Amino acid sequence: MEIKVVKTDHLKPKPTGALGFGTYYADYMFVYDYDEDQGGWHDARIVPYGPMEMDPASMVLHYAQETFEGLKAYKAKDGRVLLFRPEMNARRFQNSNKRLSMPTLPEEDFVQAVNDLVKFQEDWIPTGEGESLYIRPFMYATEVAVGVHPARSYKFMIILSPVGAYYPEGVNPVKIYVEDEYVRATLGGTGFTKCGGNYAGSLAAQVKAEKLGYTQVLWLDGVHRQYVEEVGSMNVMFKINGKIITAPAGKTVLPGVTRDSIIHLLKDWGYEVEEKHLDIKDLMKAGEDGTLEEAWGTGTAAVISPIGELYFKGEKVQINNFKTGELTQKLYDTLTGIQWGVLPDKFHWTHEVK
Amino acid sequence: MEIKVVKTDHLKPKPTGALGFGTYYADYMFVYDYDEDQGGWHDARIVPYGPMEMDPASMVLHYAQETFEGLKAYKAKDGRVLLFRPEMNARRFQNSNKRLSMPTLPEEDFVQAVNDLVKFQEDWIPTGEGESLYIRPFMYATEVAVGVHPARSYKFMIILSPVGAYYPEGVNPVKIYVEDEYVRATLGGTGFTKCGGNYAGSLAAQVKAEKLGYTQVLWLDGVHRQYVEEVGSMNVMFKINGKIITAPAGKTVLPGVTRDSIIHLLKDWGYEVEEKHLDIKDLMKAGEDGTLEEAWGTGTAAVISPIGELYFKGEKVQINNFKTGELTQKLYDTLTGIQWGVLPDKFHWTHEVK
Structure with a gap:
């Protein structure tokens, strides 16, 4: 893929102070057009960030043919710029696009576009403790038509946003509301994809949980409303009697890159990891009798988010006395250590931007 | 609501020949902005149609907070301009927006905006046999942010498209594929709304059905994959042993305006209408033993779409020898007669644009 560059003299000042998440955007973005009439993908380019x-x-404004990915670039202490398993995002993006009847992008083009844009905008990678450059690849339908059919034209774009540390005051547990009314995904639906519709549909539950004093929701399956699936927009794992349990990914549950990496680490450390449908009643019981030792969400933004409390239909359980568990902390330290190039990368997960 | 008008001298030529659906757009559109910081809705305006x-x-490009409606304006032979039950669209739009954590629009503002834009663009209503002006109100999130939360700013817009007769060669039956892999909606999800995500997720099944030689899919429920819900993007009704059966609307099934109107007509004519979850096996059996007398889809675009064949897991049944049923035709003639102002409007459904 040949990428043209259109330069601008109007560069923005770099942000100072707290970065937040998705508040600032880099000077340039990547754009790639797809037209069925023109043989598919054409005109890969890096251009100044700005409205279209x-x-x-x-x-896209009517039928939501839109998919996205999320990953980060890290500046290592030795100056290297690192991505974390970008080929996993490329493959998941293909699966999302297939389900939404959208065109796919070759894995190597996806990774090249991310690599080249990050390289070009290397000075936008923040270097404060826990800071990184959030990368948002996304694709959407551009055809002008109100008839319902798969669009014949699309845009694939990548935008960059320097983001702050997710836990500026250290990793802290959150309170989770087990949602028994709204459903995120069901078999035969789009649960395994990163498509816009999954997120729009999930907001009502998030708003409800926040009103009740909870940080996130825990989703149950759409068929029985009984089996644990995800937490907010993260995968979720439980340590029960020394064993780790998480929902199987790929059908109703998003196959998270962090999820997959954590499973590799756990197995490498000798833990038994079982991917199974965990009954919420069994989970609450394990919380009550203390066999639920630790619980955490996994995702790109937070990496690891410890869970300190679960609420389900009038019943509450605390996990590990609302403190971050030992294994939770070790997973966080190890994975962020690999991502920032501090710890050895025995699984060859990091991709050096060149 | 005060609506300002911004005029242009650059009017488009009116289309000639076949109009199709969503091919041409009128000269003007309606725009209304919502900003949490500015006290909500502001700056209602009719402006020249064009890109934003x-x-x-x-x-909206990432998390698909987007909802829409669809209705039509008809030019009666006596020159009146008629809308069909626009207050029903206004109320359903509110329900969609609530579910998607979006702001709602007062019913009277929705109807006024539609009325005033159509009045202003009256010369865009085509007058050929079966032609009408399709009206597409829609709302989407405009906030610039990649964090997942309900947006703080939105646009509500209305665009107009002159459309041709849905059946230029008369009403004809279609072949329907009963989908047993993909699921459109489930309890606790967004099935009852007109949100973009519902449509993006349904395209894969539509593509599959077309490849197999079918026009539309029939959706089964997401929990048991056993009960009939909708057909394509229409509601669906069956006449079995003289009685009409259709799925209950409002949870997983869209509460169609045409659906509601047809139910009123049928009851007025003395038919028994049962809103219940029909088992696909019972439906196929009724098709085999001939007690399934007629079947049709209902929606704004086609009004009534007769179903001539059903395919489910290797088994096919024909309905009424693949001919449009007597009742199906009578429903089509009556409803379009009311919509175009030819037949008496005893239910007071038409809204005269003034």
């Missing part, structure tokens, strides 16, 4: 023209009848 | 500026980090 959008016809009000563009299909 | 869209930041690549606009939330």
